[in-house]
Amino acid sequence: MKYYSYYPGCSAEGTGLGLGLSARAIAGPLGMELIELEGWNCCGSTPYGSLDAAESIVVAARNLALGEARGFDLVTPCSACCVTLNKTAERLKSDSALGRRVNEALSVAGLTYKGGLRVRHLVDVLANDITPPAIAGLVKRKLDGLKVAAYYGCQLVRPYAGDAESPRSLDDLVRATGAGPVDFPLKSRCCGGSLIISEEALALGLIRKLYENAASRGAEGIVTACPLCQTNLDAYQGKVNKKYNTGYNLPVLYITQLIGLALGLPEKELGLDTNVVSPGRLLSKVKQEV
Amino acid sequence: MEPRIGVYVCHCGSNIAGVVDCPEVARFAQGLEAVVVARDYKFMCSEPGQELIKQDIRSHNLNRVVVASCSPTMHEPTFRRGCQEAGVNPYYFEMANIREHCSWVTGDKTAATVKARALVSAAVSRVYYHRPLENRQVSINPATLVLGGGIAGIQAALKIADAGHKVYLVEKEPSIGGHMSQLDKTFPTLDCSACILTPKMTLVGSHPNIELMSYSEISQVSGYTGNFNIKVRRKTRYIDESKCTGCGRCQELCPVSVPSEYEQGLGSRKAIYKPFPQAVPNKVAVDPESCRHLKGLAQGKDICRLCQRGIEKKGVPGCETGAIDFARQDELVEVEAGNIIVTTGFSLFDASAVFQYGYKRFDNVVTSLEFERIVNSSGPTGGHILLKNGAEPESIAIIHCVGSRDRHYHAYCSRVCCMYSMKFAHLIKEHTRARVYEFYIDIRSFGKGYEEFYNRLLEEGTTFIRGRPAEVTDVAETPEERGKLIVQFEDTLIGLQRRLPVDMVVLSAAIEAQPDAEAVARLLNISRGADGFFLEKHPKLEPVSTMTDGIFLAGCCQSPKDIPETVAQAAAAAAEVLSLISRGSVEIEAATAAVDPKICIGCQVCKTNCPYSAISFDDTRRVCQVNEALCKGCGVCAGGCPSDAVSLNHYTNEQILAQMEGALV
Numbered sequence: 001m002k003y004y005s006y007y008p009g010c011s012a013e014g015t016g017l018g019l020g021l022s023a024r025a026i027a028g029p030l031g032m033e034l035i036e037l038e039g040w041n042c043c044g045s046t047p048y049g050s051l052d053a054a055e056s057i058v059v060a061a062r063n064l065a066l067g068e069a070r071g072f073d074l075v076t077p078c079s080a081c082c083v084t085l086n087k088t089a090e091r092l093k094s095d096s097a098l099g100r101r102v103n104e105a106l107s108v109a110g111l112t113y114k115g116g117l118r119v120r121h122l123v124d125v126l127a128n129d130i131t132p133p134a135i136a137g138l139v140k141r142k143l144d145g146l147k148v149a150a151y152y153g154c155q156l157v158r159p160y161a162g163d164a165e166s167p168r169s170l171d172d173l174v175r176a177t178g179a180g181p182v183d184f185p186l187k188s189r190c191c192g193g194s195l196i197i198s199e200e201a202l203a204l205g206l207i208r209k210l211y212e213n214a215a216s217r218g219a220e221g222i223v224t225a226c227p228l229c230q231t232n233l234d235a236y237q238g239k240v241n242k243k244y245n246t247g248y249n250l251p252v253l254y255i256t257q258l259i260g261l262a263l264g265l266p267e268k269e270l271g272l273d274t275n276v277v278s279p280g281r282l283l284s285k286v287k288q289e290v
Numbered sequence: 291m292e293p294r295i296g297v298y299v300c301h302c303g304s305n306i307a308g309v310v311d312c313p314e315v316a317r318f319a320q321g322l323e324a325v326v327v328a329r330d331y332k333f334m335c336s337e338p339g340q341e342l343i344k345q346d347i348r349s350h351n352l353n354r355v356v357v358a359s360c361s362p363t364m365h366e367p368t369f370r371r372g373c374q375e376a377g378v379n380p381y382y383f384e385m386a387n388i389r390e391h392c393s394w395v396t397g398d399k400t401a402a403t404v405k406a407r408a409l410v411s412a413a414v415s416r417v418y419y420h421r422p423l424e425n426r427q428v429s430i431n432p433a434t435l436v437l438g439g440g441i442a443g444i445q446a447a448l449k450i451a452d453a454g455h456k457v458y459l460v461e462k463e464p465s466i467g468g469h470m471s472q473l474d475k476t477f478p479t480l481d482c483s484a485c486i487l488t489p490k491m492t493l494v495g496s497h498p499n500i501e502l503m504s505y506s507e508i509s510q511v512s513g514y515t516g517n518f519n520i521k522v523r524r525k526t527r528y529i530d531e532s533k534c535t536g537c538g539r540c541q542e543l544c545p546v547s548v549p550s551e552y553e554q555g556l557g558s559r560k561a562i563y564k565p566f567p568q569a570v571p572n573k574v575a576v577d578p579e580s581c582r583h584l585k586g587l588a589q590g591k592d593i594c595r596l597c598q599r600g601i602e603k604k605g606v607p608g609c610e611t612g613a614i615d616f617a618r619q620d621e622l623v624e625v626e627a628g629n630i631i632v633t634t635g636f637s638l639f640d641a642s643a644v645f646q647y648g649y650k651r652f653d654n655v656v657t658s659l660e661f662e663r664i665v666n667s668s669g670p671t672g673g674h675i676l677l678k679n680g681a682e683p684e685s686i687a688i689i690h691c692v693g694s695r696d697r698h699y700h701a702y703c704s705r706v707c708c709m710y711s712m713k714f715a716h717l718i719k720e721h722t723r724a725r726v727y728e729f730y731i732d733i734r735s736f737g738k739g740y741e742e743f744y745n746r747l748l749e750e751g752t753t754f755i756r757g758r759p760a761e762v763t764d765v766a767e768t769p770e771e772r773g774k775l776i777v778q779f780e781d782t783l784i785g786l787q788r789r790l791p792v793d794m795v796v797l798s799a800a801i802e803a804q805p806d807a808e809a810v811a812r813l814l815n816i817s818r819g820a821d822g823f824f825l826e827k828h829p830k831l832e833p834v835s836t837m838t839d840g841i842f843l844a845g846c847c848q849s850p851k852d853i854p855e856t857v858a859q860a861a862a863a864a865a866e867v868l869s870l871i872s873r874g875s876v877e878i879e880a881a882t883a884a885v886d887p888k889i890c891i892g893c894q895v896c897k898t899n900c901p902y903s904a905i906s907f908d909d910t911r912r913v914c915q916v917n918e919a920l921c922k923g924c925g926v927c928a929g930g931c932p933s934d935a936v937s938l939n940h941y942t943n944e945q946i947l948a949q950m951e952g953a954l955v
Binding site: 165166185186209213 | 645646763764765767
């Protein structure tokens, strides 16, 4: 059994409910115990940093302090949370004066952060701790015949995790379920992120490029690791189709949902009813394989 | 004779005096035992500075001198010479480094002065115990070994050979010529590269003083300056070179085709081959990796040999001189030379490391050397600039600085790429009607005629875009982009992101050190810089020498450079060698080890550990002996000897202990 402190992040309990549910659902069968970090707070992500730089560090650091006290690696399924927490940890490590001030603020809540916590993304844990071969070995329902585009988004692979131009971790995980990851050159390009709110037209253009690239390579659906990416690609597909007069019908699943399907878990447990673009077509394909 | 020591504390302008209180250090030195006179002065290495020492030697009868100034690697020879001229043995001189070891590494004046005093005190205590030593003279073997047969090696070899001295030119490929033989036209004159190179190659091939050892590599270097012993592995061509006429019949008969290294993989050669038609020596070689017969021999089979047999039923004869001989073996030859010039050249950066530019992922993305072969009339496309599918490109993008000026790969600038990129633009305009786009960061047209060449380019209608492209992609976003390679970039002069669809992309890739540079450096005992190139003795004043006496550098193995600079460096290295040859002898440092045979117990720990193989064991007397000519004075033997039988001249236990005690002032 592998133990991890679990930091869901706000999205996993809100707009990314499917991620939150499916991540917990697959943990047990894969031999992971995700122990939710008690009293965790929003990491602040992009918005807080642009409001008050100093406060945003403390807000993120509170979670680091809580996580450090537990002693396990802190694992999050959200790319933005992962980057924010890692960024904060790095800043505290390199700027000792800042570290002192932050600990001063934390001490008001009886907390302190010494700098020894490892923050990792769930995909990193699945790819390197659990590993694709092990997952393949636990598959009960092979997803052969399912062609999907493995979409990393930008924050999963920048700036901390390895090869940004041609990453492989998600593709390997998809392959482990039996599904076929298509060649997808724009696999790690931006989906627009939070710009979907402030610069919608621009973000819709970026999302459309991703659909075009995935569809042209034969993808029947998109698999992603980040709740913001999933929301942008899933919830705004209708708007993209309307704006560009296109007819994309690409269900957008979380990697955890795909793995859950392969492990034979029920759809409700994986939050597949929360997806906007109905995954019905993909699911019926999968059911046929059983 | 009682030691009478003179101490001189140098200001070195403000380099030392800006941090160290030099007058104070001099005053302190005056109070040390056996110090007769102590002074401080602005520039000890200058004429007046040295005069100061000489005068004091005469008037105060000094017999020991300490100068506290810069590093001994800078001026120890200068001051030793000064002492010698004033009648004091140069080994009675000691330097205290209060610059690189003191004033240059701190801004704390108090701490620096304290340390300077300790360093001076250590030097004074040490010099008290110095002994007068004599440098030995060894004669120089007038033969020279030139390692690498590109234009640098060819030039250096010819200069020395023309002066009447023997040269061994060792080249690892089957032919000399190097990368210059692959080029089409050379900037800025647009001289045909082969036309200016091949006459020199021929001269080398026929020169009575040059022994050309082609298809050979060095495997061991021993000896010392003026007297090197080099083992050369002469790889077998599987032919009798005295019989091969270079007629090329065997090449036509051979059924095996493999990618040609000379053509950068764009064309092919046979298993028995000459790398290019104008090869010197004009002889073929059999490649054991691809030859069917040689591979068959390993399994006890006798197959093919079409090159030898010909095609009997068609009446086509094989080799008519019977030169092919599959039984031949590599040959190990020993060569003696007084000096070595390293001219091993460069390797081209592997552009597939820059994933975003699509090299090896997309058709029609080529490197600069590949493009040279494409545009060369003797190349794989006969000089026609063609896409992979045989069509003519209508637009070509040339991307500068691929792998250069880039903190992810090489920080340095490769110097020649701007010029050859522009040369490509000119040649493209000459050969085709294609539009040419140059993507640059800066235009470096520094040499004679180079800026004029750039201006000429501007008038020819090449488009220059200032901006290092973000990527080359095949993902089209508009109908015009379909089927093309799209360069995405920031046009920095107008501040806009743009996309440009083109048919072909040329990557001006960086010049790198050869992949075997580390092995060569170790063989020769020379250093490499952080960038991988061989290290010159001094970047400004000694660009072709190395820290190892008798070994010189020339050409791109030292740093990226164009042909005029390479030729100049090669001539400079040849001049260094000729100067030594005409002197006839060199001085060997006297700081060598000596074994006291009365104490030595014959355990041979020193012999086993000597990195220069300078110690031998005398079987009769059962003691070890040091060969002073080979000894480099590293001291490993002295440190390792369990009976304290080995002492190192100029680094005796007495001297070192005194130095340590003196430092604890």
